[in-house]
Amino acid sequence: MDVSVCQHIEVEAQVAKNQNRSNLSPPTEGGGWEIGELRRAILALQRDGSRRLAAALRPFGLTPLQGEILAQMADGAPATLRELGEGLVCNVDPPSRAVDQLVKRGAIRRRRTPADRRKVVLHLTPDGYALADRALAAFASIDSLIADRLDESARLHTLTAIQRLSALGDHGHQSTSRLYPHR
Numbered sequence: 245m246d247v248s249v250c251q252h253i254e255v256e257a258q259v260a261k262n263q264n265r266s267n268l269s270p271p272t273e274g275g276g277w278e279i280g281e282l283r284r285a286i287l288a289l290q291r292d293g294s295r296r297l298a299a300a301l302r303p304f305g306l307t308p309l310q311g312e313i314l315a316q317m318a319d320g321a322p323a324t325l326r327e328l329g330e331g332l333v334c335n336v337d338p339p340s341r342a343v344d345q346l347v348k349r350g351a352i353r354r355r356r357t358p359a360d361r362r363k364v365v366l367h368l369t370p371d372g373y374a375l376a377d378r379a380l381a382a383f384a385s386i387d388s389l390i391a392d393r394l395d396e397s398a399r400l401h402t403l404t405a406i407q408r409l410s411a412l413g414d415h416g417h418q419s420t421s422r423l424y425p426h427r
Contacts, residue, residue: 300382311379
């Protein structure tokens with residue numbers, strides 16, 4: 245049975261309320277057991293979103309990272325591997341393996357730049373644009389689930405809270421705050 249994201253979080257919260265409070269995260273400075281529930285809800289939401297995205301991309305033989313690469317390149321602008329990696333959300337590792345798979349599949353073509361033969365830029369092929377359209381449609385289906393469950397005000401409040409949390413950084417890993425340049 246397919247349980248919606250909101251229902252999943254509500255079920256997890258209700259289960260936690262019905263269980264002994266000792267099963268929840270211990271109180272933290274400045275907060276109580278609800279901080280642990282918030283952490284669990286965020287992780288459950290991320291896990292559910294990842295599953296939904298993977299399921300939406302699976303019919304096209306794409307992973308979420310490959311879909312994100314194609315969607316990012318859909319504007320037609322060539323990109324280096326480094327530029328591509330800086331804009332990705334799905335993975336903090338360099339996207340070279342996923343790009344290699346897309347090159348083998350014929351979706352991306354590598355070219356050396358005439359000005360600097362050491363520099364390689366990536367371009368979508370016609371097959372790559374077709375796959376990018378499918379990936380964008382998969383992302384749009386996930387976006388519509390969010391839009392159906394949260395009105396504009398709730399989306400804005402949620403985004404603001406996520407941006408505040410992402411500003412914490414991840415101690416040695418690339419912070420997600422780079423995704424929000426308008427701050």
